[in-house]
Amino acid sequence: MARSVYVTGIARGDGRQAVELGVMELLTRQVDRVGVFRPLVHAEAPGERGADHVVELLRARYRLDLPAxxxxxxxxxxxxxLQAAQGQDELVSVLVERFRALERSCQAVLVLGTDFADTNIPDELAFNARLANEFGAWVLPVVGGHDQDAAAVVAEVRNAYRAYGDLGCSTLAMIANRVVPGAKQQVLRALSAKLPVPAYVLPEELALAAPTVAQVVEATGAEVLLGDAAGLARDVRGFVFGGAMLPTFLTALTEGALVVTPGDRADLVIGSLAAHAAGSPPIAGLLLTLGQHPGPNVMALAARLAPGTPVAVVPEGSWPTAATLTHLEGKLGPASPRKAEIALGLFELHVDTAELTSRIELSRSERVTPMMFEHALLERARAQRRHIVLPEGTEERVLRSAEVLLRRNICDLTLLGEPEAVRRRAAALGITLPQPDPGTDRAQLRIVDPATSPLRQRFAELYAELRAHKGMTVELALDVVTDVSYFGTLMVQEGIADGMVSGAVHSTAATIRPAFEVIRTAPGAAIVSSVFFMCLADRVLVYGDCAVNPDPDARQLADIAIQSAETAAQFGVEPRIAMLSYSTGTSGSGADVEKVRRATELVREQRPDLLVDGPIQYDAAVDANVAATKLPGSAVAGRATVLIFPDLNTGNNTYKAVQRSAGAVAVGPVLQGLRKPVNDLSRGALVEDIVHTVAITAIQARTATDRTAAVHAGTEQ
Known part of the structure; x- marks a missing residue:
């Protein structure tokens, strides 16, 4: 039977959506078939079952293929x-029947309790407790601490624990959410001393409470005149109502504010957008009242001043508009992926996820899905936090990735670029980059300008020494090291950063050349090569080399195979190497087949501990039925996990064909063979691609550190 967790509360305003998202993340790390069940949902119209925004977020984010x-x-x-006509027992019976139908097709189910919002359900706490018991689910109560002191929060949590316990529930843990940050430790100490189950305290996160511009538009029924999707996703951190003259008005602007002003105040419209363009301060957008549309010349200038910044118009005046906005709060949903990342970061920072997972008692699936592999990457990177440098500090996708990485506490980051330009670009995109705060356990961010950094002279001297045989001087090197790729690579070389990820806008050559010149190949590696992790529906395969070496010879091919096997093992894939060719075994001949045959022999000579077979065709390598016919008795055929292609043409085309045709998630390219990790991105990389590549780089950095420590220990002995 599936293990289920029932997340519930005691009143409105507890912000439990962040907890629901966090628990879903934990469940999907362990098993591949997770369901979500909302027993009661609000109808969009009489007689209709409306879509719930949290359920839809979980369906989209975790790729649930269950019927809505x-x-x-x-x-x-x-x-x-139903309750009025036949009583609560019949109501519960119907809900249990529908829950069981879903549960039968899942390994775990997350149940989302009632929301205490005009529900017409008497004694909702008791009703949620009864459902949790009937479902056989752990109960995870969430108590809201918004605007309450520590003593009141502690009392509420203890009362909720007793209430659910008295109703026969098995309590997984207790969570106090939206607690005043300064009261967190006091609440946590008191609860830990007074409760027999784990207690976690999540502080108030203003970025979650803030509505987005899109939510403001929806709530007010506004018409959007200007603005793109990224602009509409910006958080509204306050409101500035414009009525004063421009000089006075400009002093009232605050970062992230939504300007509310009559639409005929062209001076305030243009003044606000000009201030935003200058970054002093960046605003969320403008909401124009009284149904007044600015003239075409004003709108044309507005579009040029701050492209993407939302400008919307409402028919009402400022007073009724203010009344609508006063109680508007942010909410999680499919249209707010940034808020989901913020919520997950908050949950993972303040909840002992390992402890909570162990109490749920889920057995990890043997099957590894793409999502489980991605989760494992982030988990491992977070567990031993490294410092990664991202040279492309003003690139939009890099900034969005940085926000995710920092919010999720995955690694410390250095962004390269002029600090004011980086922060201005981030603010224009609605991205919040944290200020350095070494006193916390949060991931830290530094922004470094290579041109003005105190490290410039040191790096120039080091680079001149490394490249003296090529005629490099310190004077020339002072210019070279202002290039962000060289500066980032030198940070890694000097141990100031543990790894580097670049290539969103730079070419592969621009990313890798500095690494070849400065970091160089690892001991025992003949060449630098690459792999892709190909995440299929039920397994993860490693493809090499699909990005670096056009036509490796037999010795190089053997080196690629050995490196790829080590990379596979490093990331939890048991290496069984298939050396691919257009023929299997002794069925074919020719120079290309002989190259693969010789490379296979070299792998066996150099690493007799590795399982390797070749030459072998792709179908015989991965399909057990074909393998039984073409290469019976092979320990690799039919179950290969590391597939080595004879040349770049074959490898690159195959990985792209599998990615596009089979719907596989391709993670990479991951470079191997360097002494310290530097990884290249595709220039079409998505934000999630960059996040995963940074996580991989962080894991590689840990392995490189361990390897260096082992070498030093052996030398000392």
Whole structure:
């Protein structure tokens, strides 16, 4: 039977969506078939079962392929009518039946309790407790601490624990959420001393409470005149109502504020956008009242001043508009992926996820899905936090990735670029980059300008020494090291950063050449090569080399195979190496086949501990039925995990064909053979690609550190 967790509360405003998202993350790390069930849902219209924004977020983010209708029980209206006609026992019976239907197709189910918002359900706490018991689910109560002192929060949590316990529930843990940050430690100490189950305290996170511009537009029924999707996703951190003259008005602007002003105040419209363009300060957008549309000349200038910044218009005046905005709070949903990352970062920073996972008692799936592999990367990177440098500090995708990496506490980062330009670009994109705060356990960010850094002279002297045989001087090197790729590589070489990821806008050559010149190949590696992790529906395969070496000879091919096997093992894939060719075994001949045959022999000579076979065709390598016919008795055929292609043409085309045709997730390229990790991105890399590549680099950095320590220990002995 599936293990289920029932997340519930005691009142509105507890912000439990962040906890629901965090628990879903834990479940999907362990098993590949996780369901979500909302017993009662609000109807969008009478007689309709509306889509719930949290359920839809979880469906999209965790790629749930379950029918949408299976994730809901009844609408609140249906439930109230059923209970009035046939009693609560019948209502519970119907909900249990629908839950069991979903549970049968899942290994775990996350249940989202009622929301205490105009539900017509008497004694909702008792109702949630009964459902949790009938479902056989752990209960995870969330108590809101918004605007309460520490003593009140502690009392509320203890009362909730007793209430659910008295109703027969098995309590997984207790969570106090939205607690005043300064009261967190006091609340945590008191709860830890007074409760027999784990207690976690999540402080108030203003970025979660802030609505987005898109939510403001929805709530006010505004018409969007200007603005792109990224602009509409910006957080609204305050409101500035414009009525004063421009000089006075400009002094009232604050970062992330939404300017609310009559649409005929062209001076305030242009003044606000000009201030935003200058970064003093960047605003969320403008909401124009009284239904007044600025003239075409004003709108044309607005579009040029701050492209992407939202400008919307509402028919009401400032007073009714303010009344609508006063109680508007942020919410998690499919349209707010940034808030989901913020919520996960908050959950992972303040909840002992290992402890919570162990209490749920899930057995990890043997099958490894793409999502489970991605989760494992982030988990390992977070567990031993490294410092990664990202040279492309003003690139949008890099900035969005940096926000995710820092929020999720995955690694410390250095962004290269002029600090004011980096922060201005981030603010224009609605991205919040934290200020350095070494006193916390949060991932830290530094922004470094190579041209003005105190490290410039030191790096120039080092580079001149390394390249003296090529005629390099310190004077010339002072210019070379202002290049962000060289500066970042030298940071890694000198141990100031543990690894580097670049290539979102730079070419592969620009990323890798400095590494060849400065970091160089690792001991025992003949060449630098690459692999892709190909995440198929039920397994992860390693493809090499698909990005670096056009036509390796037999010795180089053997080196690629050995390096790829080591990389596979490093990331939890048991290496079984297939040396690919257009023929299997002794069935073919020719120079290309002989190269692969010789490379296979070299692998066996150099690493007799590795399982390797070749030449072998792709189908015989991965399909057990084909293998039984073409290469019976092979320990690799039919179950290969590391597939080595004879040349770059074959490897690059194959990985792209599998990625596009089979729907595989391709993670990489991951460079191997360097003494310290530097990884290249595709210039079409998505934000999630950059996040995963940084996590891989952080894990590689840990392995490189361990390897160096082992060498030093052996030398000392």
């Amino acid at each position: 209708g299976d994730l809901y029980g009844l609408t609140y209206e249906e439930a109230a009518a």
